[in-house]
Structures are given as structure tokens and as C-alpha cells.
Amino acid sequence: MNIPNILTAIRFVFVPFFAYYLYNEQYTVAVVLFLLAGITDVLDGLIARKFNMITSWGKLADPLADKMMQLTALTILTMQEIIPLPVLIIVVAKESFMVVGSILIYKKVNFVVQADWYGKFATVVFFLAIVLTIAIRSGRFINPYTDVVVNIAVIIAVVSTLFAFFMYTIQFRKLTIKSK
Structure with a gap:
């Protein structure tokens, strides 16, 4: 296990x-943990690319760790009636x-779907929206x-997510058409 994968594993532990x-509702600690998770995400990507330490496990686990943090935050903030359902x-x-689409594409054409710029953009925008929301809830x-x-x-985060959803739908469609 290399350094980028260890950083990804640390994000799983943070969840x-x-x-x-x-x-x-200990928002200050929560936002610090969320920020630390974001820092490890940036670091693991930079290190993996710079030192050619990209692994199949990292390609799958990195976005999963991001989504676990994001979905955990959104679920709890929804339960607390801070974010609408x-x-x-x-x-x-x-x-x-x-x-589901990634699994189907992999099985059909043996292709591992990676995050594109629009997926990364949506993740960053949602990350910022969550940090802002939690920071404001801290009362400071x-x-x-x-x-x-x-x-x-x-709203900007939701729009960027819908845009990414639309773009990935187009990408998946092109991949499935190519494989026929």
C-alpha cells in the first residue's frame, strides 16, 4: 500500500x-475533520500523479471515500433539517x-470510469457548500x-451535481454504443 492509498484509507477512518x-452538533470538530479529509484527498491525488503511484484500488477507493464523507454530511444535515431532503x-x-453505471461499463467494456472535470468540480462545490454550512452552524x-x-x-452545488450527472450519462451512453 503506497502513500496515496494510505491517505485514502485515512479518509475512510474519518467517516x-x-x-x-x-x-x-459539535460542528467545529466536524468541520475540522471534514477539512482534513479534503486535504488528504488533494494530497493523495497530487502524490499519486506526481510520483506515478496510481493504482486500481486508488481509482476506486478515492472517489468512494469522498462520496462517503459527502453523503454522510448530507444525510446528517438533512436529518437535522439544515439541508432539504x-x-x-x-x-x-x-x-x-x-x-451502477460504472459497474456495468466495466463488465461490458472492461473500462474503469474515472472522475472527469465536471465530476471533480461538482465534488469541490459540494465540499465547499458543506464546509460553509457546517461552519455557519458552529455559530461563529x-x-x-x-x-x-x-x-x-x-443550490450551486446541486446544479453542478445535476450537470455532472448529465455529462456522465452522455459519457456512459457513448461507451455503451462503442461496445456494440
Whole structure:
């Protein structure tokens, strides 16, 4: 196991701790854990590419670790009635499509689907929206505009997720047509 894969594994370990602190409304600790997970994500990608340490396990586990953190955050924030349920439903639908589609593409044409720029963009935008939401919930940044800022950030994140969903649908369709 190389350094990028260890960093990815650390993100998996962060998930239950992050969930515990977020669920118990200890927002400062939760946002720190979420930020640390984001830093390990950036580092593992940079190290893997720079030192040619890209592995099949890393290609699969890295986005899974990201999605586990993201879905954990969205699920708990939805339970706490901070994020509306339709946001969670949209993200779960997109991620379910990605998992099922990736498996089918792999079985059909032996191709491992990797994140494209639009998927990475959507992940970063949602990461920022979640950090902003949790940071504001910590009580340190509350002002008359915080709800508006959070709502705008979440809307931009949802739109970017829907865009990525649309683009991946086109990509999957092209791959399946090529294989016929």
C-alpha cells in the first residue's frame, strides 16, 4: 500500500468520527475533520500523479471515500433539517447512477470510469457548500445573510451535481454504443 492509498484509507477512518461529531452538533470538530479529509484527498491525488503511484484500488477507493464523507454530511444535515431532503435525494440518485453505471461499463467494456472535470468540480462545490454550512452552524459566522449564503451555495452545488450527472450519462451512453 503506497502513500496515496494510505491517505485514502485515512479518509475512510474519518467517516464515523465525522458522523459522530456532526450528528452531536459539535460542528467545529466536524468541520475540522471534514477539512482534513479534503486535504488528504488533494494530497493523495497530487502524490499519486506526481510520483506515478496510481493504482486500481486508488481509482476506486478515492472517489468512494469522498462520496462517503459527502453523503454522510448530507444525510446528517438533512436529518437535522439544515439541508432539504430533495438535495440528498438528487445526490444519492446521481451517485447510485454512477456506481451502477460504472459497474456495468466495466463488465461490458472492461473500462474503469474515472472522475472527469465536471465530476471533480461538482465534488469541490459540494465540499465547499458543506464546509460553509457546517461552519455557519458552529455559530461563529452567523449574520443576517448566512441563510441566504448557505442556500445559494447548496443550490450551486446541486446544479453542478445535476450537470455532472448529465455529462456522465452522455459519457456512459457513448461507451455503451462503442461496445456494440
